[in-house]
Amino acid sequence: xxxxxxxxxxxxxxxxxxxxxxxxxxxxxxxxxxxxxxxxxxxxxxxxxxxxxxxxxxxxxxxxxxxxxxxxxxxxxxxxxxxxxxxxxxxxxxxxxxxxxxxxxxxxxxxxxxxxxxxxxxxxxxxxxxxxxxxxxxxxxxxxxxxxxxxxxxxxxxxxxxxxxxxxxxxxxxxxxxxxxxxxxxxxxxxxxxxxxxxxxxxxxxxxxxxxx
Numbered sequence: 710x711x712x713x714x715x716x717x718x719x720x721x722x723x724x725x726x727x728x729x730x731x732x733x734x735x736x737x738x739x740x741x742x743x744x745x746x747x748x749x750x751x752x753x754x755x756x757x758x759x760x761x762x763x764x765x766x767x768x769x770x771x772x773x774x775x776x777x778x779x780x781x782x783x784x785x786x787x788x789x790x791x792x793x794x795x796x797x798x799x800x801x802x803x804x805x806x807x808x809x810x811x812x813x814x815x816x817x818x819x820x821x822x823x824x825x826x827x828x829x830x831x832x833x834x835x836x837x838x839x840x841x842x843x844x845x846x847x848x849x850x851x852x853x854x855x856x857x858x859x860x861x862x863x864x865x866x867x868x869x870x871x872x873x874x875x876x877x878x879x880x881x882x883x884x885x886x887x888x889x890x891x892x893x894x895x896x897x898x899x900x901x902x903x904x905x906x907x908x909x910x911x912x913x914x915x916x917x918x919x920x921x922x
Contacts, residue, residue, distance in 0.1 A: 731769055734759050735783060738776055747825040750776060777830035781823065788819055789844055805855035806907045812848065813874055813899035817892040820875065846871040856907050866906065874899065 737759040741750050752773055756763040770776045797803035798811040820827075850867035858866065 727769075730761060730765055731779075734761065734766065734769060734776075735780060738780055742826070747777070747829045750829070752776070772832065774830055774832040777826050780826050781830050784819075784823055784826070788815075791815070792844070792848065805852040806903065809849065809852045809856070809903050809907070810900045812845075812852070813903065814896045816845065816874055817895050817899065821892050845875055849874075853907075858907065858910055862910065870902070870906075873902065 734755060738750055738755055741755065741758060750773070752766050752770075753763060755776065756766045759766075766776075770779060791799055792812065792815075794800060798807040799815050801808075803811070846867050849870050850863050853863050853866055853870075854860070
């Protein structure tokens with residue numbers, strides 16, 4: 710996986726009071742969602758509950774969808790920290806196939822738990838839902854390469870597996886019905902899919918194509 714692009718120069722630090730206001734607003738929004746659901750979070754209600762001016766909320770988030778994008782970004786950052794530096798098998802140090810299975814098993818409940826926030830983060834003026842996919846495709850591609858799948862299949866498989874993992878749950882799910890088993894059947898299905906692909910798809914032979922067992 711290629712390292713992220715780092716801009717030249719030291720980024721401008723956020724003012725201490727602005728950082729405090731941001732954390733206060735995010736924690737307040739989380740509390741409101743836990744108590745009343747995402748539908749009850751508005752710019753006015755958030756400002757009143759946090760004890761801050763409405764202008765502060767608008768400057769920080771811009772729109773109501775911006776509140777949920779900030780929440781989703783913060784949650785994504787915490788999830789990525791577990792993937793990049795947490796304990797195996799989700800974090801580094803495990804066999805790539807086991808890491809790929811662990812990623813899906815962790816990602817599915819994460820997506821289910823944050824589904825309401827992801828839906829609220831969608832801006833109707835944008836052509837695609839906000840908060841899409843994050844690091845998933847690049848991470849899956851890296852693990853497939855480490856599992857020694859054919860190089861010519863890596864990009865396509867990464868796209869297909871990302872769609873299978875992220876699409877129905879985060880991007881295009883329209884039903885409000887919760888998974889009756891908290892996503893366990895989806896996680897089991899993900900493991901079967903990964904095991905099948907990594908077991909049956911081998912490196913190309915001298916004929917130039919992958920071998921499917």
